[in-house]
Amino acid sequence: MDFGAQVKKLRNSRHLTQEQLALKLNVSRQTISSWENNRNLPDLEMVVTLAQTFQISLDQLILGDPSMTDKLVKDGSEMRKIKLTLYVTLVMILAGVGCFLLFSVIGSTVDSDGILQEPFFLVPIGYLFLLLGLIGGVINLVQRRQNKKHH
Structure with a gap:
């Protein structure tokens, strides 16, 4: 039936x-x-x-009803994708914030030759992680809205 x-x-x-x-x-x-x-x-x-x-x-x-069983399996798969995107987004944002914190903790010094020593590479990497996190967040929102529209 x-x-x-x-x-x-x-x-x-x-x-x-x-x-x-x-x-x-x-x-x-x-x-x-x-x-x-x-x-x-x-x-x-x-x-x-x-x-x-x-x-x-x-x-x-x-x-x-096989169609119902198939739908439930598909819904579960979609939810796993959304959760994975959310976790990746959070990790990217935390990594970006971590880069900025690490940059501020390490600080900068001037060596005996008068050369400035600082972990400058952490700033663009931090911005990159934040940008990737933002993109992941937007993707997550779009997936959630599409998932809600289908239901």
């Missing part, structure tokens, strides 16, 4: 209208209709909420 038919069967067995189920799940009636007509599938969080609402296991709710 496909996912939409499963949701409709469960809803009808509990004598709920689409509107009543939508209120319980905090979604629109049109969302319930689109699930039941297989025009759209819920995200993983909503699938868990549906299973809890109907007091059934996730296996009972989704394993009968």
Whole structure:
């Protein structure tokens, strides 16, 4: 049985209208209709909420529909990519800040020949890390918005 038919069967067995189920799940009636007509599938969080609402296991709710299983695997993969991008972004920003802190801690000295000794290379490297972190943050925001639009 496909996912939409499963949701409709469960809803009808509990004598709920689409509107009543939508209120319980905090979604629109049109969302319930689109699930039941297989025009759209819920995200993983909503699938868990549906299973809890109907007091059934996730296996009972989704394993009968291969398209639902595929969607959940794809959603999990997308979330892992978003988390990885976020971690890389944070590491880049921390590395940039670390470069600036290291530059200020090391400081500069003048040797006996009158030559200035300073770790000048840390400044452009710090800016590079900050720029890469900023780019990663923008990519992360775009991925999150695309992920939310699809759900």
